[in-house]
Amino acid sequence: MRTIQGKFHRESQSKAEDLEHRRMMNHALNQSEIAFQNGKQQFQNLDKAKEDAQSVKEKATIHLDRYLLEFEDRFTKNGGKVIWARDGKEALEAVWKICAEKKAKKIVKSKSMVTEEIHLNAFLQKKDIEVIETDLGEYIQQLSEEPPYHIVAPSIHKSKEEVAQLFHEKLGVRPHLGPEELTMVARRQLRTEFQEADIGITGVNFLLSDIGGVAITENEGNARMVTAFPNTHIAITGIEKVLPSAKDLELFWPLLATHGSGQKVTVYNSIFTGPKHRNETDGPEDMYVILLDNGRTNILSDPEMRESLHCIRCGACLNVCPVYKNIGGHTYNTVYGGPIGSVITPHLSGMKEYGHLSHASSLCGACTEVCPVKINLHELLLKNRRKSVEQKNTFRLEKFSWYIWKRSMLSRRMLNTANGNTKERMFRYLFKKSWGENRAIPTFPKKSFNEQWKERNSKIEK
Amino acid sequence: MKIQLFVPCFVDQLFPQTAFNMISILEKLDCEVVYNPQQTCCGQPAFNAGHWNESKIVAQKFLDDFDPENYIVTPSGSCTGFVRNHYHKLLSGKIPPKDLGVKNPLLRNIFEFSEFLVQKLDYTKIKASMDGVGTYHDSCGALRECGIKSAPRKLLENVEGLKIVETEDSEVCCGFGGTFAIKYEPISTAMTEQKVHNAVEKGADYIISTDLSCLMQMDGYIKKHNYKIKTIHIVDVLSRGLNPKYSSNSGYCVS
Numbered sequence: 007m008r009t010i011q012g013k014f015h016r017e018s019q020s021k022a023e024d025l026e027h028r029r030m031m032n033h034a035l036n037q038s039e040i041a042f043q044n045g046k047q048q049f050q051n052l053d054k055a056k057e058d059a060q061s062v063k064e065k066a067t068i069h070l071d072r073y074l075l076e077f078e079d080r081f082t083k084n085g086g087k088v089i090w091a092r093d094g095k096e097a098l099e100a101v102w103k104i105c106a107e108k109k110a111k112k113i114v115k116s117k118s119m120v121t122e123e124i125h126l127n128a129f130l131q132k133k134d135i136e137v138i139e140t141d142l143g144e145y146i147q148q149l150s151e152e153p154p155y156h157i158v159a160p161s162i163h164k165s166k167e168e169v170a171q172l173f174h175e176k177l178g179v180r181p182h183l184g185p186e187e188l189t190m191v192a193r194r195q196l197r198t199e200f201q202e203a204d205i206g207i208t209g210v211n212f213l214l215s216d217i218g219g220v221a222i223t224e225n226e227g228n229a230r231m232v233t234a235f236p237n238t239h240i241a242i243t244g245i246e247k248v249l250p251s252a253k254d255l256e257l258f259w260p261l262l263a264t265h266g267s268g269q270k271v272t273v274y275n276s277i278f279t280g281p282k283h284r285n286e287t288d289g290p291e292d293m294y295v296i297l298l299d300n301g302r303t304n305i306l307s308d309p310e311m312r313e314s315l316h317c318i319r320c321g322a323c324l325n326v327c328p329v330y331k332n333i334g335g336h337t338y339n340t341v342y343g344g345p346i347g348s349v350i351t352p353h354l355s356g357m358k359e360y361g362h363l364s365h366a367s368s369l370c371g372a373c374t375e376v377c378p379v380k381i382n383l384h385e386l387l388l389k390n391r392r393k394s395v396e397q398k399n400t401f402r403l404e405k406f407s408w409y410i411w412k413r414s415m416l417s418r419r420m421l422n423t424a425n426g427n428t429k430e431r432m433f434r435y436l437f438k439k440s441w442g443e444n445r446a447i448p449t450f451p452k453k454s455f456n457e458q459w460k461e462r463n464s465k466i467e468k
Numbered sequence: 469m470k471i472q473l474f475v476p477c478f479v480d481q482l483f484p485q486t487a488f489n490m491i492s493i494l495e496k497l498d499c500e501v502v503y504n505p506q507q508t509c510c511g512q513p514a515f516n517a518g519h520w521n522e523s524k525i526v527a528q529k530f531l532d533d534f535d536p537e538n539y540i541v542t543p544s545g546s547c548t549g550f551v552r553n554h555y556h557k558l559l560s561g562k563i564p565p566k567d568l569g570v571k572n573p574l575l576r577n578i579f580e581f582s583e584f585l586v587q588k589l590d591y592t593k594i595k596a597s598m599d600g601v602g603t604y605h606d607s608c609g610a611l612r613e614c615g616i617k618s619a620p621r622k623l624l625e626n627v628e629g630l631k632i633v634e635t636e637d638s639e640v641c642c643g644f645g646g647t648f649a650i651k652y653e654p655i656s657t658a659m660t661e662q663k664v665h666n667a668v669e670k671g672a673d674y675i676i677s678t679d680l681s682c683l684m685q686m687d688g689y690i691k692k693h694n695y696k697i698k699t700i701h702i703v704d705v706l707s708r709g710l711n712p713k714y715s716s717n718s719g720y721c722v723s
Binding site: 015023365374375388400405409414443 | 481519526641644648661689691
C-alpha cells in the first residue's frame, strides 16, 4: 500500500507481532499504571480536580488571544522578549537569528516536544551548531539517533541493557554498566556541556499569563542547568500552553505530575519571568519566548476540536492506550503519538495523510477516562472519522458498503432474505483476508432471531 | 412490567439464542416482553466509521420502532451507550444532550440487560447454576459508556457453582472495536490474544461479558488456537438452570 498509511499498516503489524516489544511495553506501562494508582491517592476528589482543570483550560482557550497578549505584555516588561511564530519555519528562523547574534556554537536543551515538532535539532546541526539533549531519556534517544518513543518517557522502549550497550558504543565507556553508573556517565558528560553552552533551549509546561511567566517542571534538574548556565535562554512553546494565572499551578502541577509519572509533584518546578535583573547574580542575560502556532489556530477555529488544545502533554492517554502499548511510539510516524497524537495530527499535518490514525483505535475510551483535563479523546477520534468522510477521503468501495448497510438496516425483509450459510459465505468472501489468520470466522445460525421469533409466534397463534 | 426487547443487529444475525434466553429470564421475573419485528439496528456501525448520514437514517428508524415511554432492554452495553451518549449528536433537536439535564424518556428508559436486572428487578429470584470458573470482561461500552461495573458482577455472584476470578486486565479492551477489527487486524488480534491468555492463566473456564461483540472477537481467537476456555454471554449464564419456554437446552454457549 502506498504512502504514510501503508507504512503505518506494515509497521503496526510488525510491532503488534513482536513479542519482545510487547513484553517491554507491558512491563514499562504497568509500572506507570502502578505509580499512577498510588499517586492519585493524593487527590481527595480526583474527578472534581479534573473538572476544575478542564474549566480553567476552557477559559484559557476561549480567551487565548487575551491571555497571550497579557503574557507578552508582562514578560516584556520584565525584560524578556516574545517572538510570535506562525509555523515551524518562522520559529526556526527566529532561533537561528538569535544564534547568529550570539555567535552560538553549542546549545543545551531540556525536554521539549515542540522542538521535535519543528525539527529544531536537525536544523541547528545543519547550521553547524552542536545541540545536546540533557534530559536523560532524550539524551539516550539522541545518542541512538531516534525520535522520542513517548511524549513524557522518550526512551521507554529501551531496556537498561540496551542503554548500557549504547553508552558503550557511543561514549566508549565499559560495557554492561548498571542504571546508576549509566546515570553518572551522563551526568559527567553533561556537566561540561552545560558549562560550555552558549544558549539553553527549553520547552514550556505552562505559560502564566498574569505574571508573564514560564513554568517548567522536571525531575532531573537539567532544565535548571539549561536555564542557569548559558547566557541566553530560549523557551519555545505552543500557544495553547497558557494558564490564566500562576495560582492555577496549585492544581496543574500536581495533576500533571500524577498523570505523567505518578508523583505528587515533580522534583524541580521552576518559574521564569525574564532574564537576570541588574541586582541579581544568576540567570541568563537574555530570555526569549517563542510562541508557536503551527496549525494550532486551525484547531482553535473548529469548535468541535477545540478541546484538544486543553492537552497538558502528560502522556497518560498513551500509558493506558492498548493500541499504543501494542504498536509503540515510532509506528505512528508523528511527533505526538498515542490517542492525543491521533486526534491532533490530522489537523496539524493533514487529514488525508494522517486520517487513518483516527481509525487505528478500538474506541475503548480508556484515554478519555484517564485524561486529567477531561478531553473526550475517543469522541474526537470519532469526529475526525466523520470529518474525513465529509472531506471525501473515503474509497468508493467503502462508501458503497455503507450504502448497502444502510439499505439492509432499513429493510427487515432484506435482512431476512439470505440464510445462515449464505451469510457465512458472504462474510468469508468479504472479510476472509481482513479477518486474518488468527481468528476463526464466526458461525452464522441458519436463521436470525427475527425469523425464528416470527416462526415461533406464528405457531403459537395457530 | 412491560419491556421492549431490542435485539442488536449482530445478536439477531449471529446469536439468536441469547435473545431468546433473555426473554426467558425477563419472563421469569414477571415481565411482559414485547418485540417489534420491524427493528434492525441502532446505527452505531456507520457512526463509528464516520458515515453519519447513513447512521442518522438508521437511528431515526430506531426511534420509529420503539416507544420511548416504555423500557427498552438490550443485551449490549455498546448499543445502550451509543443511544445514550451519541444520539443527541446525530439527531439534534429530537434528543437533547444528556448533560443539559433535559429529561428525555428514551435516554431514561433504555437499559443494558444486567443493569436493568439489578436496578429494576429482583434479580435474586433467578436461580441459575453453572459449574466452573468464570472471569468477567468489562466491555468498553458497558464500563465506560454506561458506567456498568458492579451490576454484572452481582448477577454472577448469585450463580450457583460458578466461581468468579478477576483478571488484572478485566477493564482492558478486547480489541474488537467494530471496523477496527478489520482495518487493523494485527493490532486487534494482538489485544485479543493477551486478553485470552490472561484469562487462561487465571484458570478461568469461561470469559463472561455483557457484549457479544467482545465475546465473538475473543471466541474467534480461542477457536482458531484450540483453547479450552469458552466465551459466554451473561444472559446465557443466567438462563442456565432455568426451565425456559424458549430454550431448547439448558442454555446457550457461544463456543
